[in-house]
Amino acid sequence: MTKNEKDIHQHRKDEHLSLALKYWREGKNQTSGLTFSDLRLLPNSLPELSVNEVSLKTQFLGEDFAFPFYIEAMTGGTARADRLNEQLAHIAKNQQLALAVGSQSIALKFPELASGFKKVREIHPNGFLFANLGAGHDLENAKRAVDMIEANALELHINTAQELPMDEGDRAFYWLDNIHEIASKLEVPVVVKEVGFGMAQKTFKQLSQTAVAGINVGGAGGTNFAWIERKRSKNGFNVDDFGLSTVESLFEAKAAGNQKQLVATGGISKAEDIFKSLCLGADLASSAGFILSTLMQENGAEKVEATLAQWKADLAKFLVLTGCQNRSELAQVEFLYSANALNFLQQRQGKIY
């Protein structure tokens, strides 16, 4: 590898951070898909419950998660990215949260960049950490990524709609057999994740035939990599409004009869979003863009921690509001669907539930 290739890779990482932040703040993350506002909670005026009685404890990949949320994969491998990961690791440790690092492919290519990723494990020694790689990497690389941070699980990202608008992006996507091979042989569980374009029923069905332990729907409605990559590139391929939102992807998981553990990511920016995701069948929710945007304010780390503390308190209140004592009762929560949500459900399920 030449120095030039390393510079190009690092420049892309830093550009992703700058552009994701800029466009999140400018609101360039909206698509025409369903949002959490398309689902209204029905009142339960006699909950017969206290906030002290409720628990959102969840088991995910064999571990207990007291709070069903973690910080999603963003970055690593440049000075700026490593500083950000260090901050995120401190926050995750203080809040007892899991954390996913960004793609480690840069550190597999340039091993001198692994130290920044390793720092995350040093800061959060007992935390649940997700390693992260693209789904085209082989088993050997998957093992190296996991070993690098002593990860508890590996996220394999699938991102066709991000690669195609990139001038330097991939153009061939044969991932399914590889995903199964890695998930079958790796010593830690594998979660397949989209990066903001969501998943339709077919994908859940295909993944149901593999050894992956979990699926992260990575829906549209938050960070929009089609927009980010189009602004970085010259080829003009425009899929700004492509994909299924997080809500729609969760509907699709249900319609496909998904049995894998499920993560809701994509535009999660308040406790209500997490709560509704859990009601729609997610085991956990996670955020990238919202956390980045909050962290990059003055006293950002404090603001992120205050927000997470607020979300924990708010989630317990949502349980009481809907008369649920624990996670297993959330499937019974009833919604009033917007006309758009009804339309989606009719088209995609042939029936309304």
Ligand SMILES: Cc1cc2nc3c(=O)[nH]c(=O)nc-3n(C[C@H](O)[C@H](O)[C@H](O)COP(=O)(O)O)c2cc1C
């Ligand atoms: C700056 C930035 C960099 C990202 N890099 C990665 C990555 O390296 N690997 C990955 O799987 N996802 C990556 N993502 C995608 C997120 O993990 C997440 O799937 C996506 O941003 C949607 O969530 P959000 O709307 O909460 O941002 C990145 C997101 C951001 C904002």
